[in-house]
Amino acid sequence: MVAADRANWMQQLKIEQQLLVKAETDIEEGWTRLRDQQDLMEWLQRAGHDTKQAERLVNLLKQTLVEWERHRVLIEQRIAYLEGQVAS
Numbered sequence: 269m270v271a272a273d274r275a276n277w278m279q280q281l282k283i284e285q286q287l288l289v290k291a292e293t294d295i296e297e298g299w300t301r302l303r304d305q306q307d308l309m310e311w312l313q314r315a316g317h318d319t320k321q322a323e324r325l326v327n328l329l330k331q332t333l334v335e336w337e338r339h340r341v342l343i344e345q346r347i348a349y350l351e352g353q354v355a356s
Contacts, residue, residue, distance in 0.1 A: 281350040
């Protein structure tokens with residue numbers, strides 16, 4: 269492998285690893301926001317308020333987290349690929 273190619277693979281790997289750290293943080297914070305919103309929605313329900321908008325938001329947050337988790341898997345796959353390139 270040419271040194272420039274290896275350096276390029278290593279740079280890409282570093283970037284993907286940074287993206288993975290950010291994705292992990294975003295997902296963790298997203299789950300916290302979701303739990304907070306669910307707690308608020310339950311409180312509103314107990315207080316007799318209309319919770320249609322809160323329910324929509326909870327569902328949207330759940331869908332968003334599913335997509336974020338899928339994206340994290342793609343980042344992990346890319347990292348595995350790049351690690352293979354760097355090792356060869």
